[in-house]
Amino acid sequence: MHFTSKDIDQYVGQKEYVDTAVIPLIELDLSANGMKASANASEYMQSLTAILEKQFKGRILLFPPVSYARESDRTKLAVDLQAELRKTSFQHVFYLTADAQWRALDDLPNVLWLPAIPTGDMDQTFKKSVMEDQLRQVLPLFMKEWTHHS
Amino acid sequence: MSNNRVSRRQFLGYTLTGVGGFMAAGMLMPMVRFAVDPVLQQKDAGDYVLTGQAVSEITEEPVRVDFSYEQVDGWYTSDVTNSAWVYRDGDKLIALSPVCKHLGCTVNWGGDAEHPTQFFCPCHAGRYEKNGANIAGTPPIGPLDEFDVEDQDGFVAIGAVKENTLV
Ligand code: FES
Numbered sequence: 001m002h003f004t005s006k007d008i009d010q011y012v013g014q015k016e017y018v019d020t021a022v023i024p025l026i027e028l029d030l031s032a033n034g035m036k037a038s039a040n041a042s043e044y045m046q047s048l049t050a051i052l053e054k055q056f057k058g059r060i061l062l063f064p065p066v067s068y069a070r071e072s073d074r075t076k077l078a079v080d081l082q083a084e085l086r087k088t089s090f091q092h093v094f095y096l097t098a099d100a101q102w103r104a105l106d107d108l109p110n111v112l113w114l115p116a117i118p119t120g121d122m123d124q125t126f127k128k129s130v131m132e133d134q135l136r137q138v139l140p141l142f143m144k145e146w147t148h149h150s
Numbered sequence: 151m152s153n154n155r156v157s158r159r160q161f162l163g164y165t166l167t168g169v170g171g172f173m174a175a176g177m178l179m180p181m182v183r184f185a186v187d188p189v190l191q192q193k194d195a196g197d198y199v200l201t202g203q204a205v206s207e208i209t210e211e212p213v214r215v216d217f218s219y220e221q222v223d224g225w226y227t228s229d230v231t232n233s234a235w236v237y238r239d240g241d242k243l244i245a246l247s248p249v250c251k252h253l254g255c256t257v258n259w260g261g262d263a264e265h266p267t268q269f270f271c272p273c274h275a276g277r278y279e280k281n282g283a284n285i286a287g288t289p290p291i292g293p294l295d296e297f298d299v300e301d302q303d304g305f306v307a308i309g310a311v312k313e314n315t316l317v
Contacts, residue, residue, distance in 0.1 A: 017273070017274055055255065057255050057273075124218075124229060
């Protein structure tokens with residue numbers, strides 16, 4: 001499900017089934033050299049989470065990407081996000097990011113780090129097969145989490 | 151000498167006509183667009199989307215067939231890719247929607263190793279027979295939807311979604 005008022009209405013009635021939150025974490029690098037790569041990472045993350053949502057619509061609530069400046073304090077961000085999520089009843093929370101800085105931090109559980117693939121210049125069909133391939137990398141991680149604690 | 155000059159009255163006349171005309175156009179244009187757009191955009195419910203899947207390759211084993219079309223959502227136009235599970239039943243083509251009737255995940259044919267001849271929903275282990283009938287005791291409460299489907303010059307074409315007619 002998406003973070004839209006219509007989906008949230010449904011979510012509220014089906015909380016026991018929609019037990020997984022997915023939060024994309026996106027770094028904004030607006031320097032002349034970094035902007036294109038940053039945009040690509042954002043595009044990649046949003047395509048990936050969109051097809052993930054399509055596959056698992058009834059079990060996942062996909063949040064809008066949390067975007068932050070390059071210099072933002074990620075530890076603080078992690079603390080704030082977790083505090084917010086504690087108000088919910090999600091059993092599983094996944095953070096998806098292409099920002100390598102999260103790899104060095106262990107403030108957040110279940111951060112899936114994926115190096116962004118430059119999909120922007122690919123033609124539609126090719127892009128689609130690449131993204132499905134990416135999805136296949138991520139799916140087992142979700143299945144594993146779900147079978148371990150449910 | 152001075153009869154070529156634009157008088158104050160004429161100047162005002164021209165100017166106001168100009169501005170007025172511009173304003174009228176400003177008001178009219180959106181009205182014309184409202185009137186015309188829906189007509190231009192109208193998409194016939196009977197439209198079929200041609201896929202790249204050859205009909206001759208379709209067997210009794212369901213295969214996933216992708217198809218894309220343009221979707222307009224408010225101001226945002228996007229290419230949507232959808233898929234259908236297509237198989238042959240005698241000389242008829244059957245196309246089922248992959249959208250689980252529980253909460254909308256995507257189902258897979260043979261997705262559960264223990265039930266290789268059923269559709270499986272990975273979200274809450276919903277299962278369906280090959281004709282889309284939901285299996286009692288699993289969360290879905292109805293059968294998978296069906297698509298209109300057609301053979302267009304040897305290729306599968308997918309039409310509108312409808313309620314399952316096979317169950
Ligand atoms: S969404 Fe398919 S079983 Fe729940």
